[in-house]
Amino acid sequence: MVNIVRHARPAHPIGAPAQRGSPRRRLALALPLCLFAAAATAEICKYADPAGNIHYTNVPPDKSWRKLSCANGDEPQRKTGSGAAPATRAAATPPGFPRVDTATQKGRDDVRRKVLADELASEEKLLGEARVAYADGAPTPLPEEKTDAEKYRQRIARLRQAVGLHEKNVEALKKEIANVK
Numbered sequence: 775m776v777n778i779v780r781h782a783r784p785a786h787p788i789g790a791p792a793q794r795g796s797p798r799r800r801l802a803l804a805l806p807l808c809l810f811a812a813a814a815t816a817e818i819c820k821y822a823d824p825a826g827n828i829h830y831t832n833v834p835p836d837k838s839w840r841k842l843s844c845a846n847g848d849e850p851q852r853k854t855g856s857g858a859a860p861a862t863r864a865a866a867t868p869p870g871f872p873r874v875d876t877a878t879q880k881g882r883d884d885v886r887r888k889v890l891a892d893e894l895a896s897e898e899k900l901l902g903e904a905r906v907a908y909a910d911g912a913p914t915p916l917p918e919e920k921t922d923a924e925k926y927r928q929r930i931a932r933l934r935q936a937v938g939l940h941e942k943n944v945e946a947l948k949k950e951i952a953n954v955k
Contacts, residue, residue, distance in 0.1 A: 819844040887954045894947040901940035908933040
């Protein structure tokens, strides 16, 4: 005769059930949603195998399969007569949608251009200050950094990162200004 002994769950957190509202429970609930969201945006393609069977997949199959069409996972596939991928077209403005007259839009664009120009001037000033502080990678060490070389290296890395960030911001603002009508 075999005796089966059941043990109670251990009291430590690993074996304990997740409490309502606990970080473990929230993570357990959020993880499948994140995976589902990632899968929902995958490109789903329609293939025909050599036997003529139709398959839908987001993973490229054997080379012998023929691709019929593809669509993003979050948009429905449309049937096309030629078997080609559906053509995308710009969404039309719905009827009754409020229109802005040209003078009002020009005024808005002018305000936007001024705001962007002000931001660009501010960012260029910050970039200049960051470059001066960085001093081409050789700023003078602070008193506490003279005895601790690691602190000095960390400060140089932060200064280099600040210069890079301001350079990217200036570039993005210039690109945005160029896009304003």
